[in-house]
Amino acid sequence: MKYLDEYRDERLANKLVQEIERCLTRAWTIMEVCGGQTHSIVKHGIDYLLPKGVELVHGPGCPVCVTPLEMIDKAHAIASHPEVIFCSFGDMVRVPGSRTDLFRLKSKGADVRIVYSPLDCLRIAQSNPERQVVSFAIGFETTAPANAITVHQARQLGIHNFSLLVSHVRVPPAITSILQSPQNRVQGFLGPGHVCTIMGYQEYQAISAAYKVPIVITGFEPLDILEGVLRVVRQLEEGRAEVDNQYSRVVTHSGNLAAHQIIWQVFEVCDQKWRGVGTIPQSGYKLQPEFEAYDAARVFAVEEIDTEESAICISGQILRGLKKPHECPAFGKQCTPQHPLGATMVSAEGACAAYYNYGRHLGVEPAGSQPLGVSQ
Amino acid sequence: MDGDISTILGSCPISLQDSTEVLLGHGSGGKLTTDLVEGLFLPAFRNPYLEKLDDQAVLEVNGARLAFTTDSFVVNPIFFPGGDIGRLAVNGTVNDIAMSGARPLYLSAAFILEEGLLVAELQRIVHSMQEACETAGVILVTGDTKVVNRGSGDKVFINTSGVGWLEHTGVISADQVRPGDTVILSGTIADHGMAVMSKREGLEFETEILSDTAPLNALVQVMLEASPNIHCLRDPTRGGLATTLNEIARRSHVGVVLDEKRIPIREDVKGACEILGIDPLYVANAGKLIAIVGGNDAKKVLERMRGHQHGQEAQIIGEVVGDHPRMVVMRTGIGGTRIVDMMLGEQLPRIC
Numbered sequence: 018m019k020y021l022d023e024y025r026d027e028r029l030a031n032k033l034v035q036e037i038e039r040c041l042t043r044a045w046t047i048m049e050v051c052g053g054q055t056h057s058i059v060k061h062g063i064d065y066l067l068p069k070g071v072e073l074v075h076g077p078g079c080p081v082c083v084t085p086l087e088m089i090d091k092a093h094a095i096a097s098h099p100e101v102i103f104c105s106f107g108d109m110v111r112v113p114g115s116r117t118d119l120f121r122l123k124s125k126g127a128d129v130r131i132v133y134s135p136l137d138c139l140r141i142a143q144s145n146p147e148r149q150v151v152s153f154a155i156g157f158e159t160t161a162p163a164n165a166i167t168v169h170q171a172r173q174l175g176i177h178n179f180s181l182l183v184s185h186v187r188v189p190p191a192i193t194s195i196l197q198s199p200q201n202r203v204q205g206f207l208g209p210g211h212v213c214t215i216m217g218y219q220e221y222q223a224i225s226a227a228y229k230v231p232i233v234i235t236g237f238e239p240l241d242i243l244e245g246v247l248r249v250v251r252q253l254e255e256g257r258a259e260v261d262n263q264y265s266r267v268v269t270h271s272g273n274l275a276a277h278q279i280i281w282q283v284f285e286v287c288d289q290k291w292r293g294v295g296t297i298p299q300s301g302y303k304l305q306p307e308f309e310a311y312d313a314a315r316v317f318a319v320e321e322i323d324t325e326e327s328a329i330c331i332s333g334q335i336l337r338g339l340k341k342p343h344e345c346p347a348f349g350k351q352c353t354p355q356h357p358l359g360a361t362m363v364s365a366e367g368a369c370a371a372y373y374n375y376g377r378h379l380g381v382e383p384a385g386s387q388p389l390g391v392s393q
Numbered sequence: 394m395d396g397d398i399s400t401i402l403g404s405c406p407i408s409l410q411d412s413t414e415v416l417l418g419h420g421s422g423g424k425l426t427t428d429l430v431e432g433l434f435l436p437a438f439r440n441p442y443l444e445k446l447d448d449q450a451v452l453e454v455n456g457a458r459l460a461f462t463t464d465s466f467v468v469n470p471i472f473f474p475g476g477d478i479g480r481l482a483v484n485g486t487v488n489d490i491a492m493s494g495a496r497p498l499y500l501s502a503a504f505i506l507e508e509g510l511l512v513a514e515l516q517r518i519v520h521s522m523q524e525a526c527e528t529a530g531v532i533l534v535t536g537d538t539k540v541v542n543r544g545s546g547d548k549v550f551i552n553t554s555g556v557g558w559l560e561h562t563g564v565i566s567a568d569q570v571r572p573g574d575t576v577i578l579s580g581t582i583a584d585h586g587m588a589v590m591s592k593r594e595g596l597e598f599e600t601e602i603l604s605d606t607a608p609l610n611a612l613v614q615v616m617l618e619a620s621p622n623i624h625c626l627r628d629p630t631r632g633g634l635a636t637t638l639n640e641i642a643r644r645s646h647v648g649v650v651l652d653e654k655r656i657p658i659r660e661d662v663k664g665a666c667e668i669l670g671i672d673p674l675y676v677a678n679a680g681k682l683i684a685i686v687g688g689n690d691a692k693k694v695l696e697r698m699r700g701h702q703h704g705q706e707a708q709i710i711g712e713v714v715g716d717h718p719r720m721v722v723m724r725t726g727i728g729g730t731r732i733v734d735m736m737l738g739e740q741l742p743r744i745c
Contacts, residue, residue: 018663027654030727060672062729107670124414133594239727355424376732379720 024238025061033243034066040250044070047249048195048338049207050188052079052366053237059371061239071246074202074338075371077191078209080156081108081364083291083336087324088155088184089114095151095182095317096127102141104132105153106160112363115324135160135167135181142171142179151313154181159211161185161302162276165283168304168311180313183303186289188212189220190300195337196228203338205249207242208234210264217272221260229258236264283308293332293360330359335368342369342377349373422631422677423736446644447566448489448627451559458559460495462486465552471518473592475584475603478551479518481679483525484608485630486553491610492626492682494565494617495557497529502553503537507546518549529608531555557610561617569624570645572715575691577684579612579698580605580706581657582634586676587665596669600661607680612703619697620690628682632736635674635721637683638711639735643719651711651723651733675736685713 049055055075058064064073077083093114096103103119110119110131123129128148132138135152142150154164164181171179188209195201208221213234225232231252235245245263252259262268280302289301304312314320329347334340342348342361352358354370361367365374418425435443442450449462466482483500490497502522506515526533584605591602609628616623625645629637634656642649658673666673680703686694691709698704711723721733 018660018667021663021667025726027726027728060731061725061727062731063727065729066727120416120418121414124416133596239729374734376720376734379717379732 021238024236024240026240029240030066030243033240033247034068037071037243037247037250038068040247040254041068041070042254044072045204045250045253046072046074046202046338047205047207047246048074048076048203049235049242049245050076050078050192050209051207051211051237052082052364052368053211054207054235054242055079055368055371056366057237057239058242059375059377063239063242066243067246071250073246074341075335075361075368076206076338077195077291077294077336078157078188078212079361079364079366079368080160080186081106081112082332082360082367083186083293084109084112084155084184085290085292085324086115086326087290087322088182090116090324091314091319091322092153092182093117093119093122094319094322095313096122096129098149098317099126100147100149102128102130102145102148102150103153104130104135104138104141104150106155107131108364108366109153109155113357135164136170138179139167139171139174139176142176143174146178148178149316150179151317152179152181154183154185157186157188157209157212158216158280159214161280161284162215162273165279168283168308169279171311172308177310180311180316181304182313183284184289185284185302186291187286187300187302189224190297191291191294192221192224192232193228194294194297194300196224196230198337200339201337203230205231205253206233207245207249208232208260210234210236210241210268213262213264213268213272215273215276217270218260218262218268219270225258225260231258231261233261233263234268236267291336293326293330293336295333327358332359332361332367332369335361342372345369421736423636423675426631427735445566445568446640447493449493449495449557451493451495458495460490460493460497460557460559461554462489463552463554464489465550467547467550468589469547470589470592471514471548473604474588474601476588476606476679477518477521478549479520479522480525481604481606482551482553483522483529483531484606484679486555487525487529487531487608487610488628488680488682490555490557491608491613492565492628493557493559494561494563494613494623494626495559496614497531497555497557497610499534500526500531500553500555501535501537502533502551504539505546505550505552506538506540507548508540508543510548515549518551525608529610561621563621563623565623565626567625567627567641567644570641570647570685570713571624571687572647572713574624574685574687574713575709576638576649576651576711576713577686577691577695577698578634578656578708578710579609579682579684579704580680581659581662582629582678582681583658583662583666583673583676585679586633587662587671587673589677590669591665596665598661598665602659602661602665605678605680607703609680609682609703612682612698612701615697615701615704616684616694619694620686620688622686622688622690623684623694624687625685626682629678631677633673633675633677634683635672635733636736638721638733641683641685642721645713646718648714648717648719649711649721650714651721653723653726655708655710657706657708674733
């Protein structure tokens with residue numbers, strides 16, 4: 018498939034792996050920030066190809082995972098109202114809260130719908146004027162513009178039966194928080210390709226300079242990730258610490274300015290709780306006061322809901338790159354995608370769920386470097 | 394065989410013992426369905442025929458061997474690009490019979506109609522079933538009709554049952570697979586699931602994705618003529634290629650190694666899957682089969698398949714091994730390794 022197969026070429030992948038091997042004089046620990054990158058690494062078996070000296074640890078960039086448990090409980094409280102049509106991105110629907118999940122609510126009669134774009138919610142609101150339509154606005158900077166423009170349009174069109182349950186997170190404060198931790202062992206980052214498509218990469222230059230850490234903005238296909246790793250390794254081996262843009266076919270220095278504009282028109286930065294990690298200053302977006310009529314948490318008065326996490330779960334350490342999923346005693350036992358105890362097991366892009374779904378706990382050897390010996 | 398009961402919301406990774414209600418995910422064909430079948434139905438009706446958990450039961454009657462199967466169809470929308478619920482209902486049961494190697498002969502059809510369904514729509518469905526029966530060479534010999542109140546059904550549900558006759562003497566079953574066998578796939582994957590999904594969700598792509606619904610009995614007959622060493626035949630419907638191969642690996646206690654590069658998939662289907670963040674290995678098919686062939690007969694079978702209209706794009710996609718029993722492992726396109734597990738519930742579009 019055009020623009021895809023080119024980035025999944027086995028011969029080029031091998032070349033990149035050999036080049037990484039050639040550069041390597043010692044072991045390095047690199048974090049891929051995005052859940053999409055984690056998913057791709059495990060799905061394509063990229064970590065099986067990398068030399069032993071490169072350890073990939075999985076970052077906090079899975080928006081579904083880091084959405085706080087109490088936010089999910091708030092969503093469930095709102096979705097349980099009979100007049101509500103609750104709209105969500107697909108993979109958020111199966112995330113369990115402390116008592117239930119949206120599928121169970123649906124089986125009990127709640128009107129839960131999967132949408133591909135938040136703008137679909139406005140259409141639903143217009144065709145159901147007697148109902149309240151609530152959109153679960155989660156995600157990083159990537160999904161923020163679409164949520165922002167939905168609220169903006171709702172106001173312009175005079176749609177009053179629509180509101181947004183906002184739980185947005187920002188990547189740069191999370192990276193800073195990882196680097197500030199005394200236990201940090203991450204030496205270089207594969208930066209978030211989609212987030213930077215929107216935001217550009219200038220925010221990351223200050224982080225790279227302050228903490229002397231290479232950050233390579235990286236895409237999501239296998240060759241993107243291998244090239245990102247190579248560029249981080251080169252910087253580390255040469256003692257450099259810069260922001261580099263591997264994903265230049267999409268990402269520019271300043272990002273999408275129209276998207277910035279709509280974000281700042283509708284949202285403002287706030288302190289934000291991350292599931293498994295805790296509160297990180299300045300790491301979220303909330304609606305500006307002039308849009309508070311569209312804030313579902315206010316409309317449905319669920320602001321007071323507060324929830325505690327499981328004590329066994331080590332997802333906080335996994336999200337900071339301190340531990341790998343299989344190092345958790347509960348992994349694959351008490352904690353599975355059917356019964357997630359914490360953040361990283363709940364979404365396909367969470368490190369624990371990716372490890373589980375692709376059988377990393379089963380200890381299978383690589384399938385071998387040769388294709389099948391059957392000729393046709 | 395499936396009826397695509399699950400809408401895209403049709404999954405929930407919660408096991409039977411945890412649920413006080415039936416969830417849509419119990420009909421997804423993945424692990425939840427297995428929980429329901431093995432935790433409730435099998436213990437209640439346990440017998441040697443049912444225990445095989447094949448798509449059909451093979452019964453011996455006065456020395457003749459008959460294949461018997463049943464299936465219900467609840468697809469939404471009832472008309473989709475490349476087919477409709479009626480065609481699916483005939484082909485699905487024909488295929489379930491054919492996967493035993495039997496020649497499908499007679500079908501029944503039971504209709505549950507929702508008050509208010511347009512007669513013209515029902516006519517279209519019946520006409521399409523009539524065509525499908527003619528194409529597959531089966532006769533619809535008995536049936537039933539019920540009507541339920543508006544709101545108690547979803548336009549039309551169809552159940553079909555079928556009987557076929559096994560002319561050959563071999564046993565073709567998911568528990569007959571051995572290390573060294575070869576895995577053949579009859580054509581492109583994920584066409585049906587993506588056709589229904591794109592129609593249901595109102596997604597438009599440059600080209601229209603068509604369901605692959607087709608009767609596979611004639612293809613099976615050609616394959617049986619080519620080799621007596623076909624150990625297993627399955628049509629990977631709900632849960633897709635991945636789930637069906639896992640079921641086979643578990644039933645025969647073998648490992649399966651797949652080669653990602655050899656699995657045929659149409660460009661537009663691949664594109665739709667990429668956009669939605671859905672893995673085509675888990676998407677339903679309605680006119681494809683997996684054949685597991687032993688005794689070095691794979692190439693011979695493959696050649697005959699490619700000469701048939703429903704097997705033109707057939708490929709050898711993998712092999713059966715003694716290592717990692719009960720697991721399916723795939724060599725990825727870039728030479729990495731990935732374990733391909735059963736589907737837990739229906740896949741959901743990812744946020745990014």
